[in-house]
Amino acid sequence: MSVVEDGTLKSPKRPMRLFRNPMAKLASIPMILTAVVVFMGGTLWTVVYSFTGSRLLPKLNWVGLDQYERLWDTPRWLISISNLALYGACSLVLTLTIGFFLAALLDRKIRFESAFRTIFLYPFALSFVVTGIAWQWILNPDFGMESLVQGWGWESFRFDPLNDPDTVMFGLLIAGIWQGSGLIMCIMLAGLRGIDEDIWKAARVDGIGTVKTYIRIIIPMMRPVFVTALVLIASGIIKLYDLVVAQTNGGPGISSEVPAKYVIEYMFRAQNLGQGFAASTMMLVSVIIILIPWAYLEFGGKKNA
Amino acid sequence: MKLTTKLLAATAIMSASAVSAVELEVTHWWTSGGEAAAVGKFADAWNATGNTWVDGAIAGSGGTARPIIISRILGGDPMAATQLNHGRQAEELIEAGMMLDLTDVAEAGGWTDIVNPSSLLDSCTLDGKIYCVPVNIHSAQWLWLSHDAYEKAGLDVPADWNEFVASAAALDAAGVVPLAMGQQGWQQNLAFGAITIAVAGLDAWRDVTVNKNADTARGPEYTAVFEAVANARELARDSNVQDWNQATNMVITGMAGAQLMGDWAQGEFSVAGQIEGQDYSCLPGLGLNAILDTGGDAFYFPVNDDPEITAAQKELAALLISPEVQVSFNLAKGSLPVRGDIDMAAANGCMQKGLGILADGGILPSGDQSLSADTQTQIEDLMAEFWSGDMPAADAQARYADLIASAD
Numbered sequence: 001m002s003v004v005e006d007g008t009l010k011s012p013k014r015p016m017r018l019f020r021n022p023m024a025k026l027a028s029i030p031m032i033l034t035a036v037v038v039f040m041g042g043t044l045w046t047v048v049y050s051f052t053g054s055r056l057l058p059k060l061n062w063v064g065l066d067q068y069e070r071l072w073d074t075p076r077w078l079i080s081i082s083n084l085a086l087y088g089a090c091s092l093v094l095t096l097t098i099g100f101f102l103a104a105l106l107d108r109k110i111r112f113e114s115a116f117r118t119i120f121l122y123p124f125a126l127s128f129v130v131t132g133i134a135w136q137w138i139l140n141p142d143f144g145m146e147s148l149v150q151g152w153g154w155e156s157f158r159f160d161p162l163n164d165p166d167t168v169m170f171g172l173l174i175a176g177i178w179q180g181s182g183l184i185m186c187i188m189l190a191g192l193r194g195i196d197e198d199i200w201k202a203a204r205v206d207g208i209g210t211v212k213t214y215i216r217i218i219i220p221m222m223r224p225v226f227v228t229a230l231v232l233i234a235s236g237i238i239k240l241y242d243l244v245v246a247q248t249n250g251g252p253g254i255s256s257e258v259p260a261k262y263v264i265e266y267m268f269r270a271q272n273l274g275q276g277f278a279a280s281t282m283m284l285v286s287v288i289i290i291l292i293p294w295a296y297l298e299f300g301g302k303k304n305a
Numbered sequence: 306m307k308l309t310t311k312l313l314a315a316t317a318i319m320s321a322s323a324v325s326a327v328e329l330e331v332t333h334w335w336t337s338g339g340e341a342a343a344v345g346k347f348a349d350a351w352n353a354t355g356n357t358w359v360d361g362a363i364a365g366s367g368g369t370a371r372p373i374i375i376s377r378i379l380g381g382d383p384m385a386a387t388q389l390n391h392g393r394q395a396e397e398l399i400e401a402g403m404m405l406d407l408t409d410v411a412e413a414g415g416w417t418d419i420v421n422p423s424s425l426l427d428s429c430t431l432d433g434k435i436y437c438v439p440v441n442i443h444s445a446q447w448l449w450l451s452h453d454a455y456e457k458a459g460l461d462v463p464a465d466w467n468e469f470v471a472s473a474a475a476l477d478a479a480g481v482v483p484l485a486m487g488q489q490g491w492q493q494n495l496a497f498g499a500i501t502i503a504v505a506g507l508d509a510w511r512d513v514t515v516n517k518n519a520d521t522a523r524g525p526e527y528t529a530v531f532e533a534v535a536n537a538r539e540l541a542r543d544s545n546v547q548d549w550n551q552a553t554n555m556v557i558t559g560m561a562g563a564q565l566m567g568d569w570a571q572g573e574f575s576v577a578g579q580i581e582g583q584d585y586s587c588l589p590g591l592g593l594n595a596i597l598d599t600g601g602d603a604f605y606f607p608v609n610d611d612p613e614i615t616a617a618q619k620e621l622a623a624l625l626i627s628p629e630v631q632v633s634f635n636l637a638k639g640s641l642p643v644r645g646d647i648d649m650a651a652a653n654g655c656m657q658k659g660l661g662i663l664a665d666g667g668i669l670p671s672g673d674q675s676l677s678a679d680t681q682t683q684i685e686d687l688m689a690e691f692w693s694g695d696m697p698a699a700d701a702q703a704r705y706a707d708l709i710a711s712a713d
Contacts, residue, residue, distance in 0.1 A: 055679065056375065056397040070711075075704075076686045163545050165694055251488050251547075253693025254686055268372035270682035271394070 043284065050277035058273055067278035077279065080257045083169055087258070088237040090173050091180070095233050096226070098177065099184030104214060106185070107192045117189070121182040128179065132246025135175035136162065162248055165255035172256060176243055180236060184229050191225030192218065227298070238287060259283050327617035329385035331604075332361035332377075334370035335638075337550075339572035343638035350630045351621060361387075368491075378403055383607030385618055391428045391439055391603035393677050398605075404436045405606040410619045411435040414626065421645035422599055422668045429603060437603040438622045440631075441640035444597035444659065445567040445671070446499040448588040449574075453559030454481045465592030466503050469563055470533075473540050476562040485552040485561035486541035486692070490685035492549050493692040496565040497534055497684075498598075503591035504533045507669065514675045519710035523702065531698035531705075537565075538692050556585065565591075571639040571655055581654040589655075595662050600671030601640065680712040 018025075053063040071077050102120055106113050123131065138144045141160040149157040161171035195218055203213040219226075241260035244250060250257040259279060267276030329351070335344045341362070348358040361384055363370035371394065374387050378398060389395050398404055411417070411426075420426045420439060429437040448466060455462045455472070458479040463469040473483040486492065502510050509526040512518045521527065544561060546552050553573040555561035564570065571587070579585050590596045604625055606618040624630060631642040636651055641659050649660055662668075676684070687708065691701045 055677070057379070057401060074683075074686075075690065249489070249547075251689070251693065253488075253689045253691075254490075255690075255693065265682065266679075268375075269368050270679045271375075271397075271677070272679040272682075275679070 046277050047281050047284075050274060050281045052274050054273040054277070056271040056273070063274070067274045068282070070275065071278050071282065076254050076257055077259070077262055079254055080259045080262050083256060084237070084240065084258050086169050087173060087176070087240060088234075090170075091176055091237055092230070092233055094173070094177050095181050095184050096229060098181045099229065100188045100219075102181065102185040103188035103192055106189055117186070120185050123179045124182045126179065128242040129246040131175050131179045132243045132248075135171070135178070136247045139171050139174075163252055165252050168248055168252065168256045172243060172247060175247060176236075176240070179243075180233065184233065187225060187229050187232075188222070191222045194225075195221060234290075238283065326356045327613055328357040328359050329614070329617055329621060330359040330361050331386045331388075331621075332363060332370070332374050332384045333388035334363050334365065334367055335388070336362050336364050337572070338576060339637065339639060343634050346630065346633040346637055347625065350624055350627075350633075354620070354624065356617060356620075378607050383609060385609065385614055386604050386606050386621055388602050389437070389605050390600060391425060391437055391674070393428075393674065395437070395605055396431070398607075399431050399436050403608055405608050405615065405618055406434050407436060407438065407606065407619065407622050408434045410622050414623055416626065419626075419644040419646055421643070421663065422666075424599060424668070424670050424674070425601065425603075425643055428670070428674045437605045438625050439601060439603045439643045440625050441635055441638055442599050442601040442643060442663070443567055443569060443640050444589070444599065445495050446502055446590050446594075446597055447566060447568055447570065447655075448499075448591045449553065449556050449564045449566060449570055450586040450588070451556045451559050451562055452584055452586065454479075454556075454562040457481055457559065458562075462586050463592070465588065466500070467593070470536065470540070472562070481559070482541070482543045482555065482561040483563065484537055484540040484544065485546070485555040485564040486537075486544045487546055487549045487552040488689075488693065489547060489549070490689035492552070492566070493688040494681075494685045495567065496537065497530075497688050499565050499591060500533050500537060501527075501530045502596060502598075502669075503593040504530045507594065507596060511669065513709055515670065517709055517712050519706045522706035522709045527702055527705070528698070531702040534691070534701075535698040541692070568641075568655070568659060569639060571653075575639070575653075587655040587658065589658050589662055590667070594667075595665070596667045596669055597659060597662050598671040599663075599668050600674070601643070677713055680708060683708050 049058050049060075050067055051062055051064060052059060053061050053066070106116060110116070126134070139160070139162050141147065141158075141163070146157060146159045149159070161167040161174075199217060199221070200213070203217060208216070239260055240258050241264070244256055244258050244261055248256045250261060260283070263276045263280045263283070265276075266272050266279060270276075331347075333344060335341060344360070344362070348360060351358040363373055367390065371389065374384070374389070375398065377383060378387075383403070395404060416426055416435070417423070425439040425442065426435065429435050429439060448469065450462050450469070452462055454476060458472070458475045458481060460472050460475055463472055469483075476483045486496065505526040509521055509524070512521040513527070544552065544555065546555065549566055549570070550573050552561070552564050553566060553570045554577075556564045557574060557577045557579060574581070574585055581587065604622070606622060609615050609618065626643065628644065628647045631644055632647055632649065632651075635642045635649070639656065641656065641663060642649060645664065649656065652660065684705070687701065687704055690696060
């Protein structure tokens with residue numbers, strides 16, 4: 001590559017780095033502007049206005065940390081946070097496990113692989129709203145799963161997670177995992193297919209069992225795939241909103257509220273922008289707290305290696 | 306460039322001649338059967354004047370529609386007219402100069418004399434100028450009772466809230482859910498408000514809601530309120546429907562004994578072909594205090610650059626409050642008219658009761674008129690938490706008082 005480059009750039013004055021590949025740079029200007037103005041600018045604007053007492057319209061009347069004090073005094077916000085933590089932890093572990101497990105099963109060269117793949121991936125084609133409503137019906141005790149099983153003769157069967165404040169988050173979790181694990185399975189399957197056949201042959205020659213090969217050899221080799229899956233799942237968790245709105249609307253009571261819903265409702269329904277901005281800033285801060293150490297480990301560590 | 310100018314001029318001339326009748330886009334969230342019929346009366350009346358009503362119905366409740374309406378106004382794409390609940394929802398939009406001043410229309414129509422109760426016009430008024438047209442009155446303090454359910458329990462239909470509470474055990478024994486309650490914050494808040502006025506009385510209510518006196522909210526009157534609400538929570542324990550009309554349906558079918566809901570529940574009973582006094586009863590003010598609040602709907606007219614549209618907006622404003630339109634609209638909607646000088650003989654028993662209370666002056670401002678949307682949302686959240694769980698009445702009272710203390 002360098003030979004070619006040297007051949008073409010024989011002129012004594014090399015052009016400035018900035019002007020190399022001008023077309024590519026020109027083409028990326030809209031995206032750069034979007035990133036800087038819309039994402040960064042919008043984020044900064046939100047953070048700034050979270051220190052104001054803005055109600056329906058944004059105004060610069062500073063109130064210091066009042067919005068944050070009120071936020072952390074609000075039971076609904078605290079419940080939202082703990083709900084998201086519970087949902088996030090369970091969803092992360094279960095989606096990864098189930099996704100990998102399904103992918104590993106499909107990778108065993110079973111018959112009708114593409115049929116199964118399609119079936120598992122189908123839920124992902126549905127929006128969260130459809131998923132939420134479908135599972136609301138399935139979990140409804142009067143005409144869903146509970147009445148179906150009772151109709152089979154198991155009269156004492158009880159399965160009503162959505163109407164119990166203690167279990168409602170698991171009702172949401174079922175729907176979320178059903179919807180999301182298909183995609184993770186596909187990504188994992190792609191990762192598994194990328195593993196060289198010779199690795200398997202070598203493992204077989206050494207007499208290592210299938211399960212052990214997966215855990216000890218294949219999974220460590222699939223690290224980039226896991227990182228991709230992790231990012232996808234994590235972003236899905238933090239923006240959890242439409243599923244809740246469709247399936248429980250935060251109920252019963254406020255026991256399945258999530259932070260994103262708090263932000264939307266205080267910004268628009270309660271007409272209190274300042275409070276909504278404070279909540280969304282806290283969401284940003286929590287993402288940063290998780291992201292920075294991870295990014296440091298993932299990217300910062302490589303320089304030393 | 307010249308060609309463009311010519312084309313523009315031609316277009317302007319053509320559009321000016323084509324629009325002899327003005328098209329006004331009107332947004333609202335009246336989408337259920339009875340509501341759509343009612344808004345149709347407005348549209349018919351407006352179309353009859355030779356103008357065109359462009360219907361901009363937004364599905365979903367006010368909570369869904371309001372953000373859409375407000376963001377359209379803020380985003381510089383205002384509709385010609387929009388429904389909002391009168392009260393403090395549009396306060397900041399008016400302050401920002403985004404709503405049309407209707408004072409001249411109001412003076413020409415003599416609104417200050419005809420609007421009853423006058424508080425409706427007060428909540429359209431800011432700094433002495435009028436910015437909205439009240440079109441109807443809805444009140445929330447109604448107890449709806451199923452005669453069918455009381456027949457099953459072998460009891461007479463109660464005449465007030467206390468009798469209803471006393472009859473609850475018998476209803477329960479007859480396999481009837483005593484109180485139907487949709488599991489949504491606003492419904493639980495509505496029930497709380499209705500019970501407050503019945504139990505604590507008007508003075509304590511006014512002191513807390515209008516004067517925002519947190520000490521009264523901590524006092525014995527409100528302790529009684531929260532105990533009554535905690536009791537009602539137990540009566541509604543087996544009611545796990547969501548929407549208010551599903552809860553009303555429990556009363557219609559006799560699965561539940563009663564429901565606390567606003568006068569709009571009337572429409573559901575009518576649609577189901579039920580007759581007041583025979584299949585169901587209604588108790589305004591829960592039968593204890595003959596007092597109704599006077600929330601309701603009003604139309605606002607966002608400021609428009611086009612003088613033609615502005616003129617049409619004022620014409621529409623005058624039309625909405627005219628006697629014939631008020632009668633036909635409110636009969637279809639099941640709500641009470643905003644003017645006291647019209648004949649509502651066609652109204653049914655429940656509406657007549659409401660009109661009677663209104664004529665006697667048993668009125669109070671609605672929560673929408675006294676509390677900001679922010680405080681309302683916080684109270685709704687508290688009520689949602691209280692009704693769905695086991696929070697002790699005393700805790701709920703303390704938290705409620707804190708919210709009142711910080712309310713603005």
